[in-house]
Amino acid sequence: MSPLFPTTCFLFLALNTTVSPASIDPKDYLADEAERTVNNDNVVFDDYRGKGCVDDSGFVYTLGERFFPGHSNCPCMCTEDGPVCDQPECPKIHPKCTKVEHNGCCPECKEVKNFCEYRGKTYKILEEFKPSPCEGCRCEPNNEVHCVVADCAVPECVNPIYEPEQCCPICKNGPNCFAGTMIIPAGIEVKVDGCTICRCHTGDWWKPAQCLRRECLNSQTSP
Numbered sequence: 001m002s003p004l005f006p007t008t009c010f011l012f013l014a015l016n017t018t019v020s021p022a023s024i025d026p027k028d029y030l031a032d033e034a035e036r037t038v039n040n041d042n043v044v045f046d047d048y049r050g051k052g053c054v055d056d057s058g059f060v061y062t063l064g065e066r067f068f069p070g071h072s073n074c075p076c077m078c079t080e081d082g083p084v085c086d087q088p089e090c091p092k093i094h095p096k097c098t099k100v101e102h103n104g105c106c107p108e109c110k111e112v113k114n115f116c117e118y119r120g121k122t123y124k125i126l127e128e129f130k131p132s133p134c135e136g137c138r139c140e141p142n143n144e145v146h147c148v149v150a151d152c153a154v155p156e157c158v159n160p161i162y163e164p165e166q167c168c169p170i171c172k173n174g175p176n177c178f179a180g181t182m183i184i185p186a187g188i189e190v191k192v193d194g195c196t197i198c199r200c201h202t203g204d205w206w207k208p209a210q211c212l213r214r215e216c217l218n219s220q221t222s223p
Contacts, residue, residue, distance in 0.1 A: 053078035074105040118145040134167035156205045179209035
C-alpha cells in the first residue's frame with residue numbers, strides 16, 4: 001500500500017502548478033496564430049458580422065462606412081447585415097457595341113461596330129454592293145444590309161439565254177414563238193412547209209403560232 005501515497009502527492013502538485021508569463025515562449029503565439037488562420041491550406045478570416053465589413057482583399061471597414069467590396073464597381077455601405085451596394089439604373093448597352101468597359105459603377109460602351117457583315121464579307125456604312133447579278137445591296141447606318149432583287153421582265157421569246165454577269169435573261173435572236181416544233185421569228189409570216197404559213201401572235205409569244213393551211217398546188221404531169 002505504500003507506493004500509492006507518493007503518486008497521489010505528485011498528481012496534486014502537478015494540478016496546482018502555475019505557469020508564469022516568463023515561462024511562455026513567444027513562438028507559441030506564432031504557432032497559435034498560424035493554427036487559427038491556416039487550416040488545410042484555407043485562409044480563415046475573423047468573423048466581423050455585425051461589427052464591420054471585409055472586402056475581397058481582406059480590408060476591414062466599420063459600420064456606416066462606404067467602400068468598394070471588389071466584386072462590384074458600385075459603392076457599398078457597411079451595415080450590420082453586411083454590405084448594401086448601390087444599384088443604379090445603368091443605360092442600356094448598344095446592341096452593336098463591340099467593346100465594353102467596366103471601370104465604373106455602370107458598364108460603358110467604348111466602341112460600336114461601324115460596318116455591316118453580309119455573307120462572310122464586311123462593308124462600310126452606306127456602301128453599295130452587288131453580291132450577285134440580281135441583287136443590289138447597301139450597308140445601312142444601323143449596321144444592317146438592305147437588298148433589292150431585280151425584277152426581270154418576262155422575255156418575249158421561247159429560248160431566252162443568260163449572259164455572264166447579267167441578272168435577267170435576254171432574247172438574243174429577238175422575239176419568237178413555236179410553230180409546231182419549229183421556232184419562228186415574230187412579226188412576219190413564215191412558210192413552214194409547202195402548204196402552211198404561220199405567224200406569231202402579237203405580244204403573246206408564249207402561245208403557239210397562228211397557222212393557215214393553204215391549198216397546195218402540185219405539179220401534174222400529162223398522161
